Amino acid sequence: MKLLLIGLDGVRADLALPELVAADPAFAAPDHPGDPRFSAPGGPGAAFGTPPATPVAPTLARLAAGGRLVPVWMTPPTDSGPGWASLLTGTTHEQNGVWWNEFVGHRLARCPDLLSQVFAADPRARTFAASTWPALVDASGPGPVVHQRPDQQVGGQHQLFAGTDVSDGCRSADRQVTTRAAWVLNHEGPDAAFVHLEGVDEAGHRAGAASAGYLAAISAVDEHVRHLVKAVAERFEQLGEDWLVAVTTDHGHRAEGGHGEDEVLVRRSFLLLHRLGGPLPAPLAALTSLRSEQVTPALLAAVGVRPASLETDHEVGVVRDVAPVGPTRDLRYEW
Ligand SMILES: [Zn+2]
Incomplete structure (x- = not known):
């Protein structure tokens, strides 16, 4: 099974998919407390905002209808760097x-990021990452979170793309990233891919989550998601490729804008799961709630990759001592 993970920066799940979020009690409150150093001055605040009058994310809703929406809770600080x-x-x-x-x-x-963990599990795997935020993919700045692996880039086995067209801010960069990502997904079908879009976060910082602009930004990236899903759906339809599509976010936004600290509306994330080619794998169908650090292991397990471990609990790299016994003096081994 191939993996497409789409990261939508700064999306409030209670505004993008209000009915689904309200229906799942695990979305109501964080499953673990935040570090007191990152407490919001006014407390954790309300759990839900006012739902939009009309649905703003039809593609996300369609993905959820044919899949499922799993609550994810971020651990403060809820900046994008720590989140992603x-x-x-x-x-x-x-x-x-x-x-x-x-x-x-x-x-x-x-x-190692999840693409690099896929590569480590199978050195033949082809991987692709594209982002509107350079810190995720571009080695010329902070980070990046996704490893460069230049050896694999030489032959196109690992491709990275950072949006550079900021003529219209993140909106133009998101369009650029989506165009490139949809082409690579559709024509090359990498084994694992990550695409990150930042337009919603930009709108949240500019006008707050209670603004019409924030909802419009969710609709804009929702349409980008449709393009990305269409790219892999065509490969399923015409080539029979089995794809797991996942969508997540790194934090929400306060009504007045900003990531805030440990507010519920900011800490709430989600993992939207949809499979083209069959039902969701049983472990994904059984998920009830996740913390941010559990998302990558869950996705890797679903596509058959054992997550990397900082402990030496696997065969690779284990030193095996061979007791030296000296030469046999058997002439069959003398050359
Ligand atoms: Zn962010």
Whole structure:
């Protein structure tokens, strides 16, 4: 099974998919407390905002209708750097050392992203990542979270793309990333792919989650998601490829804008799962709730990859001592 993970930065699930979120009690409150250092001054705040008058994310709703929506709870700080580092590597802030968007003190070299873990499991695997935020894929700035693996880039086995067209802010960069990603997905069908779009986060910072612009931004990336799903759906339809499509976010936004601290509306994320080619694998169908660092292990297990471990609990690299016994003096072994 191939994997397409779409990361939509800063999307409030209670506004994008209000009925589904309201129907699942696991979406009501975080499943674990946040570090007191990152507490919001006014407390965790309300659990839900006012639902939009009309649905804003028809593609996400269609994916959920044929799949499922799993609650995910982020651990503050809810900046994008720590959020994506945790979501994409399957590690906590303490493990990966990413606490802010500056990535000071990060240990990402020891925390391979999910694409690199797919490659480690099968060195023939082809991987692709595209992002509107350079810190996820571009080695010229902070991070990046997704490993470069230049050896695999030489032959196109690993492809990275960072949106550069900011003539219309993240909206134009999102269009650029989607265009490139849809082409690669459709024509090359990488074994594992990650596509990140940032337009919703930009709108949240500009006008807040209670604004019409924020809802319009969700609709815009929802249409981008449709293009990406269409790209792999055509491969399923015409080639029979089995695809797991997943969508997630790194944090919400306060009504007035900003990631905030440990507010419920900010900490709430989701993992939207949809399979083209059959029912969801049983472990995914059985999920009730996840923390951010559990997303990558769940996705890797679904596509048959054993997650990387910082412990030596696998065969690779285990030193085996062979007791030396000296030469046999048997002439059959003398050459
Ligand atoms: Zn973010």
